[in-house]
Amino acid sequence: MICKTTKEFQNTVLDKMTFSEYPMENCTIYKNEDRPELGYFIKYSREGYYDFGIGDYTIPYDFSISFDHKEELVRFGTVYTGETKFKIENNPVSSFSPSSFFISEKGLKGTQSWKNGQHLHGAEVTIYKKYFDEIINPNFPNAIGFDSFITNYTYNYLPLDIASIIQSLRSLSQNDMLTPIYLESKILECIALISKEIQSSPENAFTNQLNYGTIKIGKDRYVNLTASDVKALQKAYEILTMEALNPPTIKSLSKMVFLNEQKLKAGFSAKYHMSISQYTTSIRMAMAENLLSTTDLSIDEISKMVGYNYSGNFVKMFKKIHGKTPLAFRRMKG
Structure with missing residues (x-):
């Protein structure tokens, strides 16, 4: 069987997942009540115009689905967990891994x-x-068109404002607070933000998704850094600089800058020549050096000021970095 439409493809996936349909007031939930561990898929839709889907599910068995779509559409979103492989005709095998994406x-x-x-x-x-033909183009003729993007090419980045909107829609859905009118307002906002990005400059978040170097992830996996990845790494650097005394976890930081954890860790090390933990430690130690040199605060007080709950851990790290204890360092400076 070859799926001829996006809706047919989606329904086939849900059937393979053994999910049944449960219509709700504002959306439809798909799940297997006999196997709740498989998770769910939630779909909001203005039929024929747009869909918003949220999936959190586990695949019950191996399967593949072929497709041959004649439709024109744009899809964008965020993949928080998981990876699926796909083969587009006349292109090499590709895959989605945790990231944001956009495709026309x-x-x-x-x-x-x-x-x-x-x-x-x-x-x-x-x-x-x-939706573009009947709603957007007649009312907003200067908005983006389908010719603004490379067809059937996956852009592995969304502007952060759009990724944030998708995350907020997901949160509202989880609290059963996402209404059709609010969803459509946010879809319009996404279109407006994409239009603004495209029209702002020939150098924008989409055209800039070029190769900004290659980083190694694991033993033998190499991935390219895009301009958007570099911006995300810079944002991570700024967050860590501001929050060095109480830094976010890798998982939290990954969500804050919309970059998957592996690429965040490997990219940060490649760009700044130190790991994330080494960077935050370097800021803490620099603050400790200043406090040891310019104040009479006790070692215990200083350790707490630079983010260590136990002075023993602070002394151990300080000695590892400087080759001497904080007291020895203070005496030397005195």
Whole structure:
């Protein structure tokens, strides 16, 4: 079987997942009540115009689905967990890993595969050409068109404002507070933000998604850094600089800058020549050096001021960095 539309493809996936349909007031929930551990998929829709989907589910068995879509649409969203492989005709095998993404589809043909036990978690907006033809273009003729992007090319980055909107929609859905009118207002806002980004300069978040170097992840995996990745790493650097005394976890920082954890850690080390923990430690130690040199505060007081709950841990780290204890350092400076 070859799926001829996006809706047919989605329904086939849900069928393979063994999910049943449960209509709600503002959305439809898909799940298997006999196997709640498989998770769920939630779909909000203005039929034929746009969809917003939230998935958090585990694949029950290996399967693949072929597709041959003639539709024109744009899809963008965030993948929080999981990876799925797909083969687009006349292109190499690709995959989605945790990141944000944007794609303008037209005449898409290929196969997508899932593996037993994979956990997938993400949120995605799909806007069909009909929405642009009937709603956007007649009322806002200067907004983006489908020719603004490379067709069937996955941009691995969304401007942070749009990624934040998707995250907020997801949060509202979890609290059963997402209404159709609010969803449409946010979809319009996303279109406006994408238009603004495209029209701001030839050098924008989409055209700048070029190769900004290659980083190594794990033993033998190499990935390219895009301009957006570099911006996300810079944002992470700024957050860590401001919050060095109480730094966010890697997982939290990853969500704050919308960059997957592996790329965040490897990219930070490649760009700043030290790990994230080494960077925050260097700031703490610099503050400690200043306090030891300019105040009479006790070692215990200084350790707490630079973010250590136990002075023993502070002394151990200080000695590792400086080769001497904080007291020895103070005496030397005195």
